[in-house]
Amino acid sequence: MKTAALTFLALGLIIAGAIWWSHAATLPGPVVAAETELVKTQTCAECHPGVVEDFATAPHARTLHRVAGSEWLDRFAGRSVELEGRRFRFESIGDELWFAADDVPFAIEVDWIFGSGQHALTPVSIDPDLDGRPNLTQLHVSWFRDGSIGRTPGSDRIADGPPTLGLHHDAAETERCFGCHASWLPQPEGRMELEHAVINLDCSRCHPGAARHAASDGELALGVDWDQLSPLESINRCGECHRRVDEFTPDELTPAHTHLVRFAPVGLALSPCFKVANDPEQGEGFPRFDCLSCHDPHLPTRTAPEYFNAQCRQCHGDVSPAAILDRVASDSAAAHARPLASQRAAPCSAEPLDSSCIECHMPKSQIVPGLSFTDHWIRVRE
Amino acid sequence: MLFQDANRIEPEARADGSKDAKIQARRLVVRHPVSYPMAQPQRSAKARRSAPARASASDLGSAANTTPSKTQRRLDLLGLVLALSVAAVAALQPICSEDLWWQLSRGRQVLLGSVQPSADLLTLETAREADWLGGVPGYLLYAALGAGGLMVARLAIVTFLAWRWIAAGRFEALLTGGLALLAISPALSPLPGGFDVIAIVLLMAWSSRARSLIAEQRSDRQELAAAQPLLRRHLAWLGLLFFAWGNLGGGIGLGAGLLLVTATTATLLRQSLTFRFGSLALLVAGVAGSLNPRGLGAWSDSVRLLFPAATVSPAVLEQTPWAPLPSAAWGFPSLALLILTLLWLARCVGAARLGSIPLGAVSGERRTRAVQFLFVQGLAWFSAANVPLAIAWLASDLVDRWRIASEHHDGKSSQGAGVALATAAALILAMFFSGRLDSLGWGIDARLDPRLLEIALAETRPAGTAFADDVRSGGMLAWTLPPVSDRPGLRLQDVPSRALIGGRLAEHQHLLVDLRTGRQTRYWRQDRSPGGFWLALQLRNTSLLCISSDRFELVRALEPTIWKPLSLDSPVIPYARAGDAAYADQLLAVLRYRQLVNLDPWTYVVPPSSGSEFDRDLFGLRETAVGESLLVRQARTFRAMELHYAALRVLFVGRQRWPQSGAIEAEIRHCQEELAHQERRVAGQASWLRDWAAQSSDIEQLEPRDPPRLGRPSALLAAATKPAEPPEVDADEQETEAKRTLLSQLRVYWADGPAAALQAAGEQAHRSAAPPPAAAVSPHPQLAYAWVCWAIESGQHEFAQELGRSLTARPLPPNLRILVQYRMEDAEQ
Structure with missing residues (x-):
């Protein structure tokens, strides 16, 4: 009897253990969905006040907006535009913004606005699918930096087929859209829940492990050490949202595909500058070249061309001995990082050295009227 | 009769009085378990020893008693009928092991000279495997005799287990034994899973025998020495068992x-003899089990x-499995496990009704079995x-205990009619509840049919x-592809079992998660690993x-990607990248098939039974080869591929065949829900037809409502910014009548499909010879739109276009105008 009782008890423990163990863990999901990865920016400010203060002004910190009570309402409310014979209009009712078209019998509410306004603001509407997951409709009309409203990139052939108000995205695509514009997207039971999302990028979005780093008073290192990434790894990290070159087919990576200008890491990865500068053999002596060479993501985007031209001249500068000596004398710290041998990239054969490099080699390219991007595919153009 | 054989021997042994004879007698009892009929009372050994004279006095008298x-x-x-029935039901099941083709592929590779078949077949596998021969018996049987060979092997396995248990x-x-056979029936194939069970x-049989040997030797050291050859032989059998097991199975x-x-x-427990023998056994097993690549x-x-949890x-x-x-997912096997566990525990407690006895003569036996x-x-x-x-272990152990109980009890066994009837009822229930009666058949389960993949x-x-x-997918592909050789060709990456190891x-x-959730581009997971399937x-x-x-x-998630299906109806669907020249012809062909099944005049026909090795019906006696579940699966596949009309075509045919099927009805409603959702998304409001059809198939319970709207009507939006105006008047007599009419036509639609509904609409609209399109000028727009949908669903595109044109020529509610435009696009394809 004793054996039976012990056996029964042990079996109960086994079953209880199996039940407990089977619910013990879940598959690791995206960092953006993990609350454990979330860190309050003010926590980072305790040790990094300067960076945090700067970042508040950066575009990444204001890349997604709830419409209700948004400062951006007046960019849209009461405005209309005609595209391909179809007239679209925005109307505000209280603090709600609605979007309609003359040939569509219904209007949909604008729920979110994507973008920092640096280039554009694109309104979207959310409605649930049959499983209750949010599906996004990217509206056909966006606001652009020059103050105009016009066709949203991707909304081609608006007049073809039955009239629509925007491009519909399923749940997976919706998650991807929000994933690049938010720091935390709660997903209870695998379903994205936008009401409690932490919108815009904060420290943890690009510095995974920031929560543990902050909680340990800096003892635990961040999950990603950007200094230790190779240039390609570095631009591919930015490429998680700004797209990566290895996620395109070779057929798509041609200048004819003008939409590539939207994806800076893609263009940069195709640039001879990037390839040579970061090549293990050919690149010896060249400074590291990646997104961070010209952009500080914690700061507002620079706009002065001369700043960028100066970056170009680090490699494509004057190669005369006097110029080299002058440079060494005036910038000894930089000289350590830039051996004399680096001054061997070809200077421009068409224009003088003090001309604007980017005007020819990184021109702005218009995607749709009102919206232009700098083409990061640095190359000699025909 | 075997039982009488043992009885005849026992008196001689008792008369002789020698222990050898007793050992011989007991061996006979052990080796030849009593088979039915078996209800004769069995006297305990003590009783037999105490009454030898009586037994030898008068054979005639004994015979009469x-x-x-x-x-x-x-x-x-x-008992005999039950035993045969259970064994037959358990045996006559088509081969349904998920790894069938994988194992046969491995067997084929071995017979081509490989000693590491998995490494040859898989690009991600580099290690050798122990059970490298696991697929060879199955492959040889299939190559020689087809599916019939596999089934004959299955019959043999079930017969063996029935003999051991029942x-x-x-x-x-x-x-x-019956419960166990029914529960593990799917695993009883000439494949590694079946070899593990055997x-x-x-x-267990070896252990039982070993226990008997040790019990006999325990008390006499002289006899122990004398029995060494027997014990060594017994260990040799164990070695042979583990050698075969190690090369054929993974358990x-x-x-x-x-x-x-x-x-x-x-x-x-300080049982030195058992410990020595057990240790030797472990050593022999360890060595023999290592004799493989x-x-x-x-x-x-x-x-x-x-123990993957480790x-x-x-x-x-x-x-995963x-x-x-x-x-x-719980099913009959899990339930059977619980029942057998409870039986075992009850046995352990030693309830008198179950005839508990001290287990064997070896003390601590109970504890060993408990552990x-x-x-x-x-x-x-x-x-x-x-x-x-x-x-398998529980059944073997329980049966072993029942067998020992049979040897020792003296007329106290509960073999009365009550137990017999209870057993019969339980087994009949089990046969029904397990689903084995529904899946009776011969050959290979249709889910494992590789022909469409080929x-x-x-x-x-x-x-x-x-x-x-x-x-299943990997194995089917591995079998379909030519055997791996030096020629480069397509190779499989991995299968989950090898991936686990x-x-x-x-x-x-x-x-898989990334594919299922559509996460294409690179992202970072919480564990710092990179995600994204591209x-x-x-x-x-x-x-x-x-x-x-x-x-x-997963099928649905792949629909918007560049991965396109190369088949619409294979149990395993191959996908290739759009634009890949190696698959271009088939990709184009499938595009045409999509058009055919979804929009062209195409009628699904339930495949008739042909006696092939994949439709379970060896003699072609059944009406159809495809059961209800396979039909629903095909419809779901079509729905996942956004081929809703194709799905409905399959389902309405199935509804004719299985009118009471709840699964078919539920799947029809899912199609209607998704079509209604589509309409709502594109036009702001679904049509009456789709909204109502999505609600319920029971017309009496259906609410003929105005479908819910998406957003706000533009007119009302404009009105919201102006002073309020009197509300529009809606729902008049005509609308009420139209709703009533549509409901009646919807009843026909649910019962007989779109063509019948259209026919009924035509008959209803005019009891004259006037063609239906003429009637489309006057009926309510929602009604006419329903006819357009039904015309498209039944492949009558010209009629649909005609109806659509007549519809658009008249004033329509804005949402219907958009919907008609969408449907006209479908009709024009």
Whole structure:
């Protein structure tokens, strides 16, 4: 009897253990969905006040907006535009913004606005699918930096087929859209829940492990050490949202595909500058070249061309001995990082050295009227 | 009769008085379990020893006393019928092992000269495997005799198990063995899973015999010395068992675990003889189980397979065959495990009605069995894949106990009519509840039919590698492709079982999750690993995906990607990248098929039974080869591919065949829901037809409502910014009448499909010879729109266009105008 009782008890423990163990863990999901990865920016400010203060002004910190009570309402409310014979209009009712078209019998509410306004603001509407997951409709009309409203990139052939108000995205695509514009997207039971999302990028979005780093008073290192990434790894990290070159087919990576200008890491990865500068053999002596060479993501985007031209001249500068000596004398710290041998990239054969490099080699390219991007595919153009 | 044989021997042994004779007698009893009829009372050995004179006094008298009564004969007959029925039902099941083709592919590769078939077949596999011969018997049988060969092997396995379990001479054993056979029936194939079950049963028989030998030798050291050759021979059999087991199956860790338990408990109980023998047995098993290409690694591989919890997190195991039992899908096998567990516990408690006896003459036997019981329970509860093995152990152990009870009890066994009838009722219920009666058949289950996959790949020039979601998909592909040789060609990347052993299962599962959730581009996970299926597939040089058609979410998730199906109806759907020249012809062909099944005049026909090895019906006696579940699966696949009309065509045909099927009705409603959702999204409001059809198939319960709107009507939006105006008047007499009419036509639609509904609409609209299109000028727009939809669903495109044109020529509500535009696009394709 004793054996039976012990056996029964042990079996109960086994079953209880199996039940407990089977619910013990879940598959690791995206960092953006993990609350454990979330860190309050003010926590980072305790040790990094300067960076945090700067970042508040950066575009990444204001890349997604709830419409209700948004400062951006007046960019849209009461405005209309005609595209391909179809007239679209925005109307505000209280603090709600609605979007309609003359040939569509219904209007949909604008729920979110994507973008920092640096280039554009694109309104979207959310409605649930049959499983209750949010599906996004990217509206056909966006606001652009020059103050105009016009066709949203991707909304081609608006007049073809039955009239629509925007491009519909399923749940997976919706998650991807929000994933690049938010720091935390709660997903209870695998379903994205936008009401409690932490919108815009904060420290943890690009510095995974920031929560543990902050909680340990800096003892635990961040999950990603950007200094230790190779240039390609570095631009591919930015490429998680700004797209990566290895996620395109070779057929798509041609200048004819003008939409590539939207994806800076893609263009940069195709640039001879990037390839040579970061090549293990050919690149010896060249400074590291990646997104961070010209952009500080914690700061507002620079706009002065001369700043960028100066970056170009680090490699494509004057190669005369006097110029080299002058440079060494005036910038000894930089000289350590830039051996004399680096001054061997070809200077421009068409224009003088003090001309604007980017005007020819990184021109702005218009995607749709009102919206232009700098083409990061640095190359000699025909 | 065997029982009488033992009785005849016993008196001689008693007369002789020698222990050798007694040993011989007991051996006969052990080796020849009493089979039906068996209801004769059995006297205990003590009783027999105490009454030798009586037994030898008068054979005639003895013979007269042992004549079974009429009731007993009936019980014997009942037992025999039940035994044969259960065995037949368990045996006559089509081969449905998910890894059938994988194992046959491995067997084929071995016979081509390979000693590492998995490494040859898989690009991600580099290690050798222990059970490298596991696919050889199955392949030889299939190559020689086709599916019939596999079924004959299956019959042999079931017969063996029935003999071991059911023929033990008691209704309790019949119940135990019958439940076990029905529960593990799917695993009883000439494949590694089946070999594991056989090996467990043989090991239990060996252990039982070993216990008897040790018990006999315990008291006499002289006899121990004399019995050494017998013990050595017994150990040799064990070695042979583990040698075969190690090369054919992956469960040797379980066998070694049971031996280890025996040796350990013997140590703790200071049973030196048992400990010595048990240790020797363990050593022999260890050596024999290592005699395969994997060597000592065979043991770690077996532990990984049997106890994946040791190396893999439960989240990775979810939705795999190795998921812990609490989170796995429960069915009859799990229920049978619970029942047998309860039976075992009751036996352990030693209820008098079950005839409990001290287990054997070896003290501590009960504890050893208890620990072994906990060991197999642990394996089963932490990995559902071990349930068949646990059931095999439980059944063998219980039957062994019943058998010992039969030997020792003297007329106190509960073999009365009550037990017999209860057993019969339980087994009949089990046969129904297990679903085995519905799945009776011969050959190979239709879910394992590779022919459509072969057709899909016939015109392609595959190269690179292929990702398969599970072992069924991977195995089917491996079998379809030519045997791997030096010629480069398409190769399979991995299968989950090898991935589990090789530590790659987490990566496999992550990739599946990314495919299922549509996460294409690179992202970072919480564990710092990179996600996104685009790059993962690219790095593996993937040119083909093989996805089980049961994975509805995965099929749907692939729909908007560049991965396009090469088949619409294969149980395993191959996908290739759009634009890949190697698959271009088939991709184009499938595009045409999509058009055909969804929009062209195409009628689904339930495949008739043809007696092929995949439609279960050996003699072509059944009406159809495809059952209700397969029809619903095809419809779901179409729905996942956004081919809603095709899905409805399949379902309405199925509804004619199985009018009471709840699964078919539910699937029709799912199609209607999705079509209604589509309409609402594009036009702001669904049509009456789709909204109502999505609500319910029971017209009486249906609410003929105005469908809910998306957003706000533009007119009202404009009105919101102006002073309020009087509300519009809606729903007049005509609308009410139109709703009533549509409801009646919807009833026909549900019952007989769109063509019949259209016919009924035509008859309703005018009882004259006027053609329906003329009537479309006057009916309510919602009604006319329903006709357009039905015309498209039934492939009558010209009629649909005609109706549509007449509709658009009249004033329409804005949402209907947009919907008609959408439908006209469908009709014009």
